[in-house]
Amino acid sequence: MSDAGVIHDIGYQRYEGPRLGRAAVFGAIYQHGLRAAFGLGRSAKAKIFPWLVAGIVLLVAVINAAVKAQANVILFDYFSFDDTMSWLVIFFVAIVAPELVSRDMRSGVLPLYFSRPLRAFDYIGAKFAALATAVFLLLGVPQLIMFLGGAFTTKKGASGVWNEFLDLLPGWGYSVLWALLFASISLLVASITGKRAFAAGGIVAVFLMTAPVVGVLSILPSTTAQHLAGLASPMSLLTGVQSWLRGKNDLGLDIGEFGVIYGIEFFCLVAACLLLLLARYRKVASL
Structure with a gap:
């Protein structure tokens, strides 16, 4: 037997196609994340919870549109619809955010x-954009259904449709604020652990455990403390931002003259969560 080695040509060829670069990778991760948020391309089990939540939210929107058309009674406007669906949004991000980031950490594919x-x-950026888009679709599509119901049943003709559209746009803007805040917080919490159950519980705890703090601060004798109480919880923070932007103090939260503070905290909270996420994954990337 000869000890000489033999080189076999098994047909390997160099890739000569286009080099798509970072933008294409970003787009692929975003698309995969958005599909994963609703369980698309995965098993039927993965679709149950996100589509159950989406179905409930859509049903509420349909009922609201039907009641408005038949009895001319508005159960929810575009702003209060988001506030009413807050608990469903919390559970939605608690399930979806770990699916987007915790799975990658647990499987050890991040270095790859x-x-x-x-x-x-x-x-x-891709994961945040995917989750924020999913949350916006969760709220924005039902709002569109509410708009269509109001537009097709209005008795004021084109002017009524236009007024309904002008009501929809700020409602969509409010949904964008919800999407940005909930996506940033939930992804940060989910990035701490690779165990999806722990990540989901942590996300729910962050949103729910801060709510009682608002209640405690709101009954303090200090008027300033009462006006700033909403800063302690993400949900009341959004209500405070809405009160500030709309110039209304009849939304269950009196912010006094501190509306600008609510706006600043919203921006800083989203930015801080994203910066902490970036620091977290830069550390992973350097390993």
Whole structure:
């Protein structure tokens, strides 16, 4: 038997196609994340919860549109619809956010991701954009149904449709605020652990455990403390931002003259969550 080695030509060829780069990777992660948020391309079990939540939210919107058309009674306007659906949004992000980031951590694929032309900023940006889009669709599509119901049943003709549309746009804007805040907080909490059950419980705890703090602060004798109480919880923070932007103090939260503070905290909270996420994944990428 000869000890000489033999080189076999098994047909390997160099890739000669286009190099798509970081933008294409970002788009692929975003698309995969958005599909995963609603269980698309996965088993039937993965679709149950997100589509159950989406179905309930859509049903509420249909009922609201039907009641408005038949009895001319508005159960929810576009703003109060988001506030009413807050608990469902919490459970939605508690299930979806761990699916987007905790699974990658648990399976150990992050070093493989970052070995390619992909930066931590791209990864975080794509995941954040995917979850924020999912939350906006969860709220924005039912609002569109409410608009269509109001537009087709209005008795004021084109002017009534236009007025309904002008009501829808700020409602969509409010839904964007919900999407940005809930996506940033839930992804940050989910990035702490690779165990999805722990991540989901942590997300629910962050949103629910801060609510009693608002109640305690709102009964303090200090008027300033009462006006700033809403800063202690993400949900009341959004209500405070709405009160400030709409100039209304009849939304169950009196913010006094501190509306600007609510707006600043909203921006800083979203930015802080994203910066902490970036620091978290830059550390992973450097390993």
